[in-house]
Amino acid sequence: MPLCQISLRAGKPDSYRQAIGDSLYQAMLEILEVPEDDQFMTISEHDEANFRHGSAYGVTRSADLVYFRIITFDGRAAEKKNRFFERLVELLAEKPGIRSEDVFVNLVESPRENWWAGYNLARPG
Numbered sequence: 001m002p003l004c005q006i007s008l009r010a011g012k013p014d015s016y017r018q019a020i021g022d023s024l025y026q027a028m029l030e031i032l033e034v035p036e037d038d039q040f041m042t043i044s045e046h047d048e049a050n051f052r053h054g055s056a057y058g059v060t061r062s063a064d065l066v067y068f069r070i071i072t073f074d075g076r077a078a079e080k081k082n083r084f085f086e087r088l089v090e091l092l093a094e095k096p097g098i099r100s101e102d103v104f105v106n107l108v109e110s111p112r113e114n115w116w117a118g119y120n121l122a123r124p125g
Helices: 014-032 078-094
Strands: 003-009 040-046 066-073 103-110
Touching: 003 014, 014 040, 014 066, 014 078, 078 103
Parallel strands: 003 040, 066 103
Antiparallel strands: 003 066
8 A cells, every 4th residue: 555655847747647647556556566446646746946856876867857755564575676666667668758767766664553544454453
């Protein structure tokens, strides 16, 4: 049950933002094995003055940079997380056409006891 926050520069069409959400959801379905219709996402747009980035770590980023913060249950192996990152980048390249250099992902793990999702469904029983 990941909680996803997506941030990008303002000005992209609805279809572009929809494609980002769709690509993220597809990668989560395929690799993280989330349940069908597990889509808890927000997309925030920022004007140029409020969206900063640099070329740290030898990566030349463009104004098309998209930040992803994905908070999820802990316990997934590093290999699975890496496959998720790779698949997300692959899907975003297909649609809406984002370069891998413009994808910045932070996966934050949190124990199940820190979650509430209605009817106590996220908690260990």
